[in-house]
Amino acid sequence: MTAADLLARRRSIRAFRPDPVPADVLDRLLAAAQEAPSWSNTQPYRLGLAHGALRDRLADELTAAFDRGSVDLAPEIPLPLSYPPELQRRRQATGYGLYETLGIARQDHAARHAQMRRNFTFFDAPVVLFLFAHEALGQYAALDAGVFLQSLMLAAVDEGLGTCAEGALAMYPGPIRRCFDVPEGYKLLCGLSLGYPADDRVNGFRPARKAPDELLLPVATG
Ligand SMILES: Cc1cc2nc3c(=O)[nH]c(=O)nc-3n(C[C@H](O)[C@H](O)[C@H](O)COP(=O)(O)O)c2cc1C
Numbered sequence: 001m002t003a004a005d006l007l008a009r010r011r012s013i014r015a016f017r018p019d020p021v022p023a024d025v026l027d028r029l030l031a032a033a034q035e036a037p038s039w040s041n042t043q044p045y046r047l048g049l050a051h052g053a054l055r056d057r058l059a060d061e062l063t064a065a066f067d068r069g070s071v072d073l074a075p076e077i078p079l080p081l082s083y084p085p086e087l088q089r090r091r092q093a094t095g096y097g098l099y100e101t102l103g104i105a106r107q108d109h110a111a112r113h114a115q116m117r118r119n120f121t122f123f124d125a126p127v128v129l130f131l132f133a134h135e136a137l138g139q140y141a142a143l144d145a146g147v148f149l150q151s152l153m154l155a156a157v158d159e160g161l162g163t164c165a166e167g168a169l170a171m172y173p174g175p176i177r178r179c180f181d182v183p184e185g186y187k188l189l190c191g192l193s194l195g196y197p198a199d200d201r202v203n204g205f206r207p208a209r210k211a212p213d214e215l216l217l218p219v220a221t222g
Pocket residue numbers: 010011012013014094119164165166167168169190205206207
């Protein structure tokens with residue numbers, strides 16, 4: 001596959017088959033993603049990897065935290081409190097598009113809540129990763145971690161796997177920190193569900209991208 005094929009085929013997968021991901025496939029994926037560039041090659045990120053019993057424990061504990069609500073909410077990197085109109089418009093269109101694909105009515109709060117809850121069982125993915133970035137590099141560490149994340153997601157496509165980056169998992173760091181020895185200075189950025197995509201309509205959702213003229217800045221006059 002060309003880079004363009006990989007980029008076009010990668011889509012967020014929100015329904016996975018239970019089939020485990022073989023260890024050698026995981027090793028290949030991580031080795032491929034390690035080719036990612038970073039600020040002065042500092043590679044300011046660490047990964048927690050969970051499958052099997054550890055994955056199940058995390059799914060139980062994160063779902064319990066979600067069910068308790070705001071009590072356990074403690075993101076290490078502040079979540080946006082509001083969105084400027086330009087961003088909110090796209091965010092809302094994507095949310096509505098996802099619910100429409102799932103056949104969930106906008107006013108059906110119970111079904112929307114149930115769908116949100118599926119984030120915490122990793123959409124049934126057999127593998128979940130947690131991405132931490134070093135606070136010393138500030139936003140540049142997050143930038144590097146993002147480049148690494150996309151590298152991992154594209155390498156996964158090449159192996160016939162699917163992924164879903166999950167900012168939702170960074171809402172409840174407690175259970176995750178109890179499962180991994182995280183060195184000082186590393187902050188939880190997001191999770192990544194990984195596995196073989198299920199044949200499910202939700203995986204056909206293709207949210208629109210902005211038009212080229214919305215991407216490229218006009219050249220300033222005067
Ligand atoms: C950093 C990051 C965090 C995300 N968090 C979530 C999440 O918590 N739950 C979810 O269902 N999708 C999440 N997504 C997926 C986005 O909604 C998705 O990338 C976007 O709608 C574009 O769709 P596509 O990935 O299928 O191209 C996240 C994506 C990124 C890059």
